Amino acid sequence: MKYGSLKEFLDTDTTTLAKGPVALIFAEDRIELETTLRHHLELGFKAVLVFMPDAYTLPEDIAGRVIRIREDRPTGQVMIDTVNTIIEAAPGIWLYYCFNAEYLFFPFCESRNVSEMATFHMEERRYAMLTYVIDLYANDLESYPDAVSLDHAMLDKSGYYALARPDTANHNHPKERQLDFFGGLRWRYEEHIPAERRKIDRISLFMSKPDLQLRPDFTFSDEEYNTYSCEWHNNLTAAVCSFRTAKALKTNPGSTFDIRSFTWHNSVPFEWHSRQLLDLGLMEPGQWF
Structure with a gap:
């Protein structure tokens, strides 16, 4: 249609x-x-x-x-x-x-569908899911000048970290069960990325409800939606594997000439499988097995 x-x-x-x-x-x-x-x-x-x-x-x-x-x-x-x-x-x-040029992966997505995952998540009284935006990039920018290649995609196997998310309404004390996550190309080339766009966390999967609002930083007006887990145990998280940052860095005149290659000693080929992301700690199965 x-x-x-x-x-x-x-x-x-x-x-x-x-x-x-x-x-x-x-x-x-x-x-x-x-x-x-x-x-x-x-x-x-x-x-x-x-x-x-x-x-x-x-x-x-x-x-x-x-x-x-x-x-x-x-x-x-x-x-x-x-x-x-x-x-x-x-x-x-x-x-x-x-x-x-962004691809959702969640634990065991090769054998289970997104409806099954959402149903399980909701049974745990969770109505939003934290996703990490994992940067993908081509291994050879001369062959792939827009930094996009599905057959030769790379990702960073390490270099990710989290910081407490300050609550400006409460004297900048850390928000409960909320963190700001960083890493990938937005971390390695932060001089080309505005500070407000350097985070790699995104609440990509959620249950809609009245008066809920998505904010420009990909968080929601309901603070519980922005938490990475419930109070009693770890929950599912997912990954959005994305060429978006690499593509932007290579098409932006202010950064393209400073970058000859995105690969470094922590680059590994992307296997297009949830097992690799689980093994690297880039998403969490929680209690879903």
Whole structure:
């Protein structure tokens, strides 16, 4: 299906947002848009909505399986506003959001689907899931000048850390069960990244509800949604494996000439499997086995 605007979709379609999980994919450009959509379709989302300009085309086999909504500016505040509009229109369902060239991985995703994971998470009285945005990058920038290659993708095996998240409303004391996470390219090339964009944590998967608002830093107005676990034990976390930062660093004139290669001594090939991310400690299975 194809809609000319989000308003047209919400006014016309009365069934898609009745049951989740639903994926919201925002196309910043054409790079790996098809593989992003295929990946999330295979994860078992009940519906995949893609926000993209009319000029972008999709193969017939994908076009028939996704809901396409025209959005000429699918980044920044427009993306935040879109997610919040859908939260208001469809309370009580699981939603997920990401950009093109980003791929969701969760524990055991090769044999279990996203609906099963969300159901288990909700049974633990958890209504949002912390995801780490793990930077991917091509191993050879001469061969892949936009830093994107699925067949030759690399990631950092170490160099990740967390800091207490200060509560400005409480004399900057640390917030309970909340941390700011750093690492990857945003850490190694921090001189090219604005301070407010250096974190790699994102609440990507969540249950919508009335009055809930996504904020520009990818946290929510409900502080419990921003916690990494409940009070009594560790919970599931997931990873969004993303070429977005590498792509931006190599297309931005202010940084592209300073970077000849993203690889370093802690780079390893990405295996496109949840086991590697679990072994590296980049996501947590919690009590789900």
